[in-house]
Amino acid sequence: MTTTAPAVSVRGIRKSFKNIEVLSGVDFDVERGSVFALLGSNGAGKTTMVRILATLLKADAGMAAVNGFDVASDAVRVRESISLTGQFAAVDEVLTGRENLMLVAKLRHLAEPGRVADDLLSRFRLTEAGGRTTGTYSGGMRRRLDIAMSLVGDPDVIYLDEPTTGLDPEARIEVWEVVKGLVAGGTTVLLTTQYLEEAEQLADRIAILHQGRIIANGTLAELKRLLPAATVEYVEKQPTLEEIFLAITREEAA
Template sequence: MIVEAHDLKKTFTTRSRKGPQTVEAVRGVDLEIAKGEIFGVLGPNGAGKTTTIRMLATLITPDAGTAMIAGHDLLKEPAAVRSRLGYVSQAGGVEDTTTARAQVMMAAKIHAVADPKQATAEVLERFDLTEIADRPGRTLSGGQKRRVAIAIGLVHNPPLLFLDEPTTGLDPQNRANLWDRIEQLRESGTSVLLSTHYLDEADALCDRLVIVDHGRVVAEGTPAALKREVSGDVITLRVDDPERAAETLGPLARETRLDDDLLRVYVDDGEHTLPALLRALEEQGVKLSSIALDRSTLDDVFLAKTGRSLRDTGAAA
């Protein structure tokens, strides 16, 4: 494992009109990341994703817990840990007034790269940035800035890269382009720890992931295994009496869940179960206004583990 973290905790004290308030941002997180995989941390804003990554990146000190990063102890060898990883924050960290080349070169010198000029040229070419390398940061698009930020994080060729919400604010085309870049990192052998609140991003990119909520891990596994754990298919119904519909359909389903005015029915085989569900509703006089049959999603996993939808937090897309 390139990352082994156990029982990480972090508490902050904030000030308000009512006086000091204690916030438990991370409440005992365990992570194990294998070499060469993309590992995701999925959850809503405020779930503890960024705090967890900042602790692992040595930017803030855990209140409790231990971690080994690329063979080095997080608390005893922070300098060695920093030399073995790249970190790209949510903001990206690209300066407006300095050229992309100069910023990457500065990072190479900070990490004491043997030949900063050559390392800079190589990483700029790797991310198709050579043609815009001598432009100041303020002239770059959002997608170009993200690629520059990743180049800064990788110029010293670390085996591990932390990406904290890397596609936030990007348009669909730039998101897709950055997804391709992240997958290329895996193919080159770089391990990636990716935090995101986008369901499709976690599903498409991550070999394994944890779902976090209120500073705790509530689920862990591959996206496919987590979705199978919930159910093979989900039938979403809008009816005039959701509670009576749930009681009626309960014996025909693995699970039913009320989500505001929607009823989600989890079944193993939606196509064959659907006719029976419709007959049961008709026999009970439950009026149906809409119905949809879908494969389970990571949002269904989040709903099953937390009792609410990740989409309802305003974080998912």
């Protein structure tokens, strides 16, 4: 779909579980071909928001659209537009990397699943490992394969829900390079993370989700302007995203 409208649009989304309100009227837009980071601590509501956008959970109030399709009333079209990679790699460790990709291609009824698998193995630097069972892969390799599997069928929008949880620093950098490559190729990425450095490295825009609400939303430069620069020995020191996050969330708690 060619349009200048946001790839993802969220307005007034609310969600409660029993008497606990997890999302309290969330609003944001994700521009096409960008990385939008939803940043927040554990329990902030990030995964709940992603599950609503993936049509896996119904909101109590508000509206959300992906590619112009309403997540509540046009769920099938939404699912055709997206792919979701969760916090834990969903690869079958008994199958080889190539077999995992071919399985997804067959489930999506794509022609030439072998060619689709080989193209993605090459794109994600996994060709040499493609014939090995994924149980032998490192954490970074499994995560790269997991993201490759989510790209079978060329979805317009990909949700990465805390994609580097549990990975070592080297594997995290591998995943960051994959995400940068996706966006360079025109894919829109909605990234949830609790790692501030990850948002700093990858995101075009960052929204801070705290106690079920978006309390800040902007580019890194815009968020930095929320805090004055400090002067250390006559040299201006810009605030880090960590300092901004802590200052804003503490203000809200006060």
